[in-house]
Amino acid sequence: MADEQHDGARISFGLFQREQRSLFGEILDWMLTPLLLLWPLSLALTWFVAQGIATKPFDRALEFNLQALTQFVVATDKKVSFNLTPQARDLLRADDSDLVYYQVLDARGQLISGEGDFPLPDDPETPEPGRVLLRDDMVRGDEVRVAYAWLARGTDGKQLVLMQVGETKGKRSTLATEIIKGVMVPQFVILPLAVLLVWLALVRGIRPLNELEQKIRARKPDDLSPIEESFIPQEVAPLVSSINDLLTRLKTSLTTQKRFLADAAHQLKTPLAGLRMQAELAQRETDPQEIRGSLKQIARSSSRATHTVNQLLALARAETTGRALPTAQIDLAKLVTDVVRDSVPRALEHGIDLGYEGPEDMPEICLMDGNPTLLQEMVRNLVDNAINYSGQGGIVTVRVLFDRFSGVQILQVEDNGPGIPENERALVLQPFYRALGTNVDGSGLGLAIVHEIAQQHGAVVMMEDTHAEGPRRGLRVAIRFAARRPADE
Template identity: 65%
Template sequence: MKIFQREQRSLFGEILDWMLTPLLLLWPVSLALTWLVAQSIAGKPFDRALEYNVQALAQLVTVQNQRTVFYLPQPARELLRADDSDQVYYQVRGPGGEVLSGERDFPLPDEEERPVIGEVRLRDAEMRGLDVRVAYTWVPIDLPGAEPALVQVAETREKRSVLATEIIKGVMLPQFVILPLAVLLVWLALVRGIKPLSQLEERIRARKPDDLSPLDDRAVPLEVAPLVSSVNDLLTRLKHSIATQKRFLADAAHQLKTPLAGLRMQADLAQREGSSADELKQSLKQIGRSSVRATHTVNQLLALARAESSGKTLPRHPCDLAQITQEAVRDLVPRAMDRRIDLGYDGAMPQAPGVVVTGNPTLLKELIRNLVDNAINYTPSTPSQPGVITARVLPDPIGGVVLLQVEDSGPGIPEAERELVFQPFYRSLGTNVDGSGLGLPIVLEIARQHGAEVWLEDAHPGATPPGTRAVVRFVGTVPAAAAEEAAQAAL
């Protein structure tokens, strides 16, 4: 039963429903119980009067000349029947069932009922179409072998009904006043109780769009404090996210500004009158390099945005990390060969025990490509001393982890900068490499979405150059039995 039925749930209506619905449902039950109690209370004094009358009549049953007789003087008979509201009936039956006095059509007790001398009993019956209350008793007859005589007195129930009705009125009429008053008080109490929520709503609506400061939780009820705390946490995260996005956009604009400015300058030089063929060729070459750099930066920006926005919505299933790593390395072999770099894979084979992780294969491949691509960018290579890059997948079934490693023979990254290189657009000092500075931030974001850890370390500690080893530690490895499923999914 819903008193306040709405398409949208209302806290006020829900509480009011739960408070008033039981009250309104129990009220008719209260009426019925009150009526039964009133009937019982109203009947007790009249039952006692009936018992007194039947006992008085029983004393008038005597034995004379070996005969059972009953004598009730006329004045006493009239007094017995004198009643302004109800009809009074009586009957006296002798040992043989003969009617000694009173109404002959008086209803008899149940035939199965066993007589008990001197005990007054009560029952409900019907006489001449009227509901009556009957008091009856058995009187011993002092004759050999004689059955007891039966004395009965009955009266209609008018006085009882009137008294029960008066009791009902006395009890229930105040409730007709109290019930609406109670509903009103409940309504007012609820209005007052949810007033802090309305005030909180007004405070939130009055805020400026750029106001992300925490809400004041000192003026809210204790029950609402966790909600306000959660909203404040959300505002803090949102504020941090917006600040990060603003900083990211500013950095992206700065990074794109340089190649675009170079494009414009080279285009102006190419259009200048009197430019020789060599100058025009050099300008076009610079335009090509600037466009490649701008394209690479845009692609990395899109990759980072895709990793941040879709990582939690893309489907995840068991993935063979060894197989994905081999595919990513194979895709980048031509680029490594152009740089005269020895790129290879040295680790667990596909479908080996412990190489399966739960994740999104597209994002995992993007992570590996960025690690290898970053290593290619920063690994010097000469014909006499070619650069070396090695990718590995090292499972640890006992520890329940899988390690992905990409190490190179480059100059390494100073320990003080190893946290900084995961920031967008950061590049180590002293490097002269064309890049966007987004590769490692993409790796960090994808790893974070897969519950993995990322860190950098020296590939060859103590050597010169030390090289760099990027390590991604995946937790919660899928059992080896899932390797076959991962292989089938990859196909």
């Protein structure tokens, strides 16, 4: 079967696989293949039906002839005779297209009249007298339709006579052929017309998809607006809705990335400009003390730039790849104690009293699914923020609380620093935002990283004052997790 082309799509009628599937071709195959397969079956059924239709009227005529001839079978006590009148003989020879054979036998099988080579019926038992039966047989090499009956003759009705009349099937075959021609000829016209109408209907039905393709192809690369759904067929609406959802998420992601790149460039300008300025000053200075001071400023600016870059990389990893990283069962208490232990040297360097309150290991019921790398980054940022803002002689306390029955666990990091005003707590969760009135170097990314990682783990970030009164209210940041519960709990 030949392939056809429609709008650049490869279409085949039938049973060959394509490298790229065509919706038009698939529908056309499933509609036309059954039609083409059923057509020969329809012709075969028509032939059988035509045979039955052509047989019935001629069978009735044959039965009538048999019953007419039985009137000429006469039986006496001594013998059975068949007295065929000239008019009856003409009845047997009235048809020019078919031959008619007859035979009359007595109960002993002796021929009374007719053809001696007429085949006998193969009935296992003698049928009821007077009942006309039909069968197909061969007489002198010709296929014939035979009507036969056993007749009861004699005064006592006990003399049985077999009467058979056979007719060749010329008229029957001619009528069956005419019926088949009458059915087949219209089908030869209707079938190609049906194929054409199906093809045209599919072309019209699939046109909205072609229009949708053209609209999408004509879009500019930066056009991420949703596709209009008013002209979309109902069957394609879920697909278009999914594409619109993807476009919305892609637009949000690109907007976030653009904002992130702009903020990152802005944040890196300051330390890099400071590095350049200090380097130029050091080149012009001749006093060793001034050169040493410039080098200290260069070291400080490079440290700040390095910290900013590390924070930017951590935020980018949390925003873009956090969901794709592998997860494992996390013991929050063990993870937090490891981070606190690693932060002790830095706390001692700043004169900070860093402590941990909570269990060494979590119960198995409170283990949760998460990414250990991101969770360590989250805890480390909380601890670093607390150390940076507590100042010399400050106190930083890290706690892990859990409820064995509800499976909820909470991470708390509190300090006695200046705290964050309540009206700014939602803002500090955004990248590069820093609360006013702080003299601590930073990039404004720590709590943004914490918020992003917490969201990816289904946790909630809460902030409150450590102390209700005083100039140093402090800050307590709480991360509330819902632990994965076992199936039988």
